[in-house]
Amino acid sequence: xxxxxxxxxxxxxxxxxxxxxxxxxxxxxxxxxxxxxxxxxxxxxxxxxxxxxxxxxxxxxxxxxxxxxxxxxxxxxxxxxxxxxxxxxxxxxxxxxxxxxxxxxxxxxxxxxxxxxxxxxxxxxxxxxxxxxxxxxxxxxxxxxxxxxxxxxxxxxxxxxxxxxxxxxxxxxxxxxxxxxxxxxxxxxxxxxxxxxxxxxxxxxxxxxxxxxxxxxxxxxxxxxxxxxxxxxxxxxxxxxxxxxxxxxxxxxxxxxxxxxxxxxxxxxxxxxxxxxxxxxxxxxxxxxxxxxxxxxxxxxxxxxxxxxxxxxxxxxxxxxxxxxxxxxxxxxxxxxxxxxxxxxxxxxxxxx
Numbered sequence: 001x002x003x004x005x006x007x008x009x010x011x012x013x014x015x016x017x018x019x020x021x022x023x024x025x026x027x028x029x030x031x032x033x034x035x036x037x038x039x040x041x042x043x044x045x046x047x048x049x050x051x052x053x054x055x056x057x058x059x060x061x062x063x064x065x066x067x068x069x070x071x072x073x074x075x076x077x078x079x080x081x082x083x084x085x086x087x088x089x090x091x092x093x094x095x096x097x098x099x100x101x102x103x104x105x106x107x108x109x110x111x112x113x114x115x116x117x118x119x120x121x122x123x124x125x126x127x128x129x130x131x132x133x134x135x136x137x138x139x140x141x142x143x144x145x146x147x148x149x150x151x152x153x154x155x156x157x158x159x160x161x162x163x164x165x166x167x168x169x170x171x172x173x174x175x176x177x178x179x180x181x182x183x184x185x186x187x188x189x190x191x192x193x194x195x196x197x198x199x200x201x202x203x204x205x206x207x208x209x210x211x212x213x214x215x216x217x218x219x220x221x222x223x224x225x226x227x228x229x230x231x232x233x234x235x236x237x238x239x240x241x242x243x244x245x246x247x248x249x250x251x252x253x254x255x256x257x258x259x260x261x262x263x264x265x266x267x268x269x270x271x272x273x274x275x276x277x278x279x280x281x282x283x284x285x286x287x288x289x290x291x292x293x294x295x296x297x298x299x300x301x302x303x304x305x306x307x308x309x310x311x312x313x314x315x316x317x318x319x320x321x322x323x324x325x326x327x328x329x330x331x332x333x334x335x336x337x338x339x340x341x342x343x344x345x346x347x348x349x350x351x352x353x
Contacts, residue, residue, distance in 0.1 A: 002063045002153040002186055003028045004049065010057035011044055018044060020210045022058070029184045033197045035233070036207035042190045045207070046156050049188065050079050062153055078147035079156040082163060084139040086131040092118070093127040096145040117145040120182060121175065137168040141175060148179070154186040161196065169193070176200060194236045198222070206230050228272065228348035237277050237305065239342070240316050244273045251343075255312025259289055261338060271346040277305070277319035279340035282326070288333020292316065294326055308332055 004026040011019035019041045026032050034042040047053040049060065051072030060067050067075055086095050093114050094101070100110045118124045121141045131139055140160060147155055157176070161169045173196055180187055180200075191197055197204050198218040206213040206221065206229075214226040225231035231239045243254040251273055252258045259273065285291045292310035306318045306326055318334060326332070343351040 004154060004186065004188070005061040005064075006045075006049075006058065007061070008058035009045075009048070009055060009060060011041065011048060011053065012056040018210050019048075022212060024205060024212070024215065026186060026188065029186055031180050031187045031189065031200060031202045032205060033189045033191060033201035033203075034205050034207060035191060035194075035197045036213075037233070038192075040207040041210050042207050043158055046079075046158055046188060046190050049154075050077055050156055051075050052079075076150075076153045077156060078150045078152040078154075079158065080140075080143050080147050080160045082159045084131070084143045086139060086142055088131055091128050091130055092123060092134070092142050092145075095131070095142055096127075096149055099146065099150055113149045113151075114145075117148040120148065120179065121145050135168070136164050137172050140164065140172055144176070144179065148183070154188065157187065157189040157191075159190055159192065161191075161193070169196075173199065194234070198234075204234070206233060208233075225342070225350055227350055228274070228344045231274050231342060231344070231350065235276060237317055237319060239274045239276050240280075241344075242273045242275070242313060242316070244270060253290075253313060255310070257290060257312075259336065259341075261341070269345060270343045270351065272344045273336075274342035274344060275336050275340060277317040279337040280316070280318045281335040281337065282306075282318060282320060282324070283333040283335045285331050285333040287335070289336050290316065290334040292332060292334065294328050294330045294332055297326055297328055299323055306332070308334065310334070 006022050006024040009019065009022040010017065022045065034045060036042050044053060048055050051070065055068050062075070087098065090098065096117055097110045097114045100113065114127065118127055121144060123138070123141055123145060126134065126138060134142065161172050164172060177200055189200060201218055203215055203217055204221055205215050208229050214221060214230045221230060221234045225234060244251040251261065251270060290310045290313065292308040294306050295309045295315065296307040298305040301323070304320050304322065304324045304326070308316050308318055310316045316334065345351065
């Protein structure tokens with residue numbers, strides 16, 4: 001497999017700059033996930049790596065070789081699309097080995113590679129079936145097998161699971177994780193799905209507005225987001241944001257409630273205090289940092305989500321493990337776990353504590 005480098009890469013459509021100064025170093029065998037809201041440029045970036053979109057500026061390198069002007073077929077990169085794009089008149093084996101057939105590789109070599117890929121993906125018993133006789137998950141595995149057979153320098157995935165139902169998404173996510181572990185391949189994966197990003201990635205790249213907001217391991221992004229956007233984009237449900245102002249020994253919320261912290265003053269003005277729903281404890285009303293009334297209670301079996309209308313602040317989401325005996329209308333105290341509080345400036349930057 002290969003090391004991929006993007007150095008000050010830019011993408012423009014006319015006068016519109018959709019990607020700016022993208023710098024990314026992807027190590028040999030690394031699994032990188034690109035995430036971000038619709039229109040942030042993640043699929044465009046993937047297509048630029050594949051050679052399906054021209055690069056407007058900067059350098060794209062594979063193993064130190066500049067690839068900006070190299071044709072897609074000569075980059076030796078395999079791409080798995082959202083659509084399976086299988087040939088309906090060809091069986092699984094021929095669909096998987098068709099690229100080798102076009103290259104006029106020998107029948108014996110083609111058969112050996114197809115059998116190996118089918119075994120890797122659990123398709124050995126299905127190689128004589130046509131696509132119409134396969135489930136959605138099986139068709140996506142055939143599409144991945146077609147990529148594996150090429151033995152490429154890198155694999156690109158453009159939201160490959162978005163057309164599958166929830167159960168199949170879980171199954172295919174596990175298949176992709178196993179495939180990466182077995183092949184040790186360099187993989188770049190685009191998704192909107194938080195679970196896919198957090199469970200598959202060695203590192204996550206968060207894009208927004210054409211810029212990279214943060215690059216890091218899933219836990220780095222979850223526990224130490226670089227800014228307010230990353231804090232609210234990574235993690236489901238999203239982080240609560242509470243307007244606040246500096247005080248001598250901590251912070252005061254917009255409803256006048258003081259939150260004492262031991263760290264002291266900061267060089268920058270703190271504008272908002274962030275806390276994830278699972279980092280808020282439910283206590284007696286007279287013991288809470290905040291007090292409010294349970295508005296909506298969502299029972300998920302393993303967890304309970306409680307939307308609390310906090311006095312003077314509005315809705316705050318609390319997530320606790322298990323099925324809590326709380327009903328709409330109950331008055332609750334909320335304790336913010338001090339070690340899990342995040343502080344943000346008016347510009348959205350996170351302050352290190």
